[in-house]
Each structure stands twice: as C-alpha cells, then as structure tokens.
Amino acid sequence: MKTLSTQEYVDGILAGDRFILSRAITLIESTLAEHEAQSFEVIERCLPHAGQSIRLGITGVPGVGKSTFIETFGQLIIEQGHQLAVLAIDPSSQRSKGSILGDKTRMVELSKLEQAYIRPSPTSGSLGGVARRTRETIVLFEAAGFDVVLVETVGVGQSEILVHSMVDFFLLLMLAGAGDELQGIKRGIMEMADALVITKADGDNLGRAKLAKAEYKNALHLLPPHAQGWVAPVLSCSALEKTGIAEIWEQITSFQKQMLANGAIENKRQEQARIWMLESIESALKDDFESQPSIKK
Ligand code: GDP
Numbered sequence: 001m002k003t004l005s006t007q008e009y010v011d012g013i014l015a016g017d018r019f020i021l022s023r024a025i026t027l028i029e030s031t032l033a034e035h036e037a038q039s040f041e042v043i044e045r046c047l048p049h050a051g052q053s054i055r056l057g058i059t060g061v062p063g064v065g066k067s068t069f070i071e072t073f074g075q076l077i078i079e080q081g082h083q084l085a086v087l088a089i090d091p092s093s094q095r096s097k098g099s100i101l102g103d104k105t106r107m108v109e110l111s112k113l114e115q116a117y118i119r120p121s122p123t124s125g126s127l128g129g130v131a132r133r134t135r136e137t138i139v140l141f142e143a144a145g146f147d148v149v150l151v152e153t154v155g156v157g158q159s160e161i162l163v164h165s166m167v168d169f170f171l172l173l174m175l176a177g178a179g180d181e182l183q184g185i186k187r188g189i190m191e192m193a194d195a196l197v198i199t200k201a202d203g204d205n206l207g208r209a210k211l212a213k214a215e216y217k218n219a220l221h222l223l224p225p226h227a228q229g230w231v232a233p234v235l236s237c238s239a240l241e242k243t244g245i246a247e248i249w250e251q252i253t254s255f256q257k258q259m260l261a262n263g264a265i266e267n268k269r270q271e272q273a274r275i276w277m278l279e280s281i282e283s284a285l286k287d288d289f290e291s292q293p294s295i296k297k
Pocket of ligand 1: 200
C-alpha cells in the first residue's frame, strides 16, 4: 500500500474519510520509530479540530451485554442525527493470545450504518501503550467529525480506571442478581460511574432487574456525591427489546448540559490533559532510559 504523507493523512481525516482514518489509527498503534514521528505530527495537526464530542466510557463484565447495548444505543443516537465512533479496548488480549472481543461478530447492524465507525481493540500492548493510543484515537475521531465517541472496556482489569481518565461520562453496566463480587466490580469502579445501568431488564429477568435497581440506588446513596453535584442515576434497560435506552441517552445529554453550563467539562478535560502530559513525559523518559546501550546491556 502506498505510504501517505502527513498532509494526506490530515486532509483525509478532516474530510471524514473512513479509509484514511483507519490507516491513521494503525499508524498511531504502530511502535516503529519512523511511524511514531509521523503519528505525532498527525495528532498535532488534528488537535485543533478535536474536543467537540461527548466522550463516553462504557464498561461491564463479559456477558453483561455491552455489545448488544452499543448496537441498540448506537442506532438510536444515529437516528437522532449523531455520528458515532466506537473504540473497544481489550488489553487482556495480549495475555490470552486472543481477544475476548474478537471471537464473535459484534455490533453487526451498527457497523453497516454510514454514520457509525467501529474500531476493534488494539491487539496488544502494555496498559500504558493502550492508554496513549486511546487518547490519540479519540483526537482523530473528533477531527474526523464524530460527535459521540464511545470507548468500551471489559470490566475485568484496570483499564476502566484509565478510560475514566479520558471520558466525560462513564457508564457502568451491571447484571441483576449476580452480586458485585461475582461481577468483579470493585467498589472504586462503582464510585466512578456517572450512571449505573442494569441490563437485560426483560422477560423473566424483569423482576430481578427492578430489585437490583432499588438495591443499587440505596448503595449509591451511601457514596459521596460526584464533584459538581452530579448524582449518578441507576437505570435499567433491555437492549433486545429496546426499552430504557432513550432514557440513558437523556441522562447523558442532561449531564452534558449541566456540566457545560457550569464549566465542569472544561475543568475535567484540563485535568485529564494534565494527566496525559505527565504520563507522556514519564513514558518518554522510560523509553529513553531503556534504549541506552549501557542500560540494555
Ligand atoms: P458483552 O460480552 O458484554 O459484549 O455481552 P453481549 O452483548 O455479547 O451479550 C451477552 C449475552 O447476553 C448474549 O447472549 C446476548 O444475547 C444477551 N443479551 C444482551 N442484551 C440483552 C438484553 O437486553 N436482554 C436479554 N434477555 N439478553 C441480552
């Protein structure tokens, strides 16, 4: 394939060209030194065009219904005129030598829509590397004109803590009646959530979902309120029956309105940018240290 110039990458991304966007993300994911220099330039030039989306993080254990939810949720917001980009993160894929996410066909209907763009998980790498590439991929998505960016993580590790430091709104999906421990949900993750959603509230499960909703509402009351006074709602939905999905989007937009009005999103993003900078410095120093011939020896 012909190599692209930095100008060609940037023009293509700004024009919303999916093919060039995909190639640019691949460039960013590359660890080759010559690619790194170019990806830095591409990011630098996309940055002024980034920042206008609502950035959503979504997490939950395997099987909670994330892909089914994103499929339904995505179609709904596209119907309302939005452009949605989805990035799935699965840092465990390196360990397991195969992605949890990769072995099934996910979000089939959504991926057919022109207004949706789905990027599968970075195939491997340290959590730090994944974090850097995720932030930069969000920048490219936004420069390409997506106004809703969704970052999905598998709620089994530390990746959700990282993702929380990159998004405006963090959604935690939970099963009814499985218990927090069973779901591997650490208390810290529940505290970070801007909304908690009980999935699969349909059929025989409806009663259990109602009960779980009431229980989590009580549990959340015991937690300290979020900064800027946002109280995380507890909701339920059925992605299969398409119920409760619109309410979730309503909560997200009302959060966005409230946080834009009081400047909280701006503050949050500035703090996130500060963390990004510190992490970049740290990883550059570490790379530099490790590449010294004497250290290598
Ligand atoms: P993920 O691993 O979190 O992405 O979960 P999936 O979206 O793959 O869903 C896991 C299983 O739960 C699948 O068999 C789905 O069909 C099922 N599922 C997902 N959403 C719903 C729902 O709203 N209602 C019901 N009854 N089942 C669901």
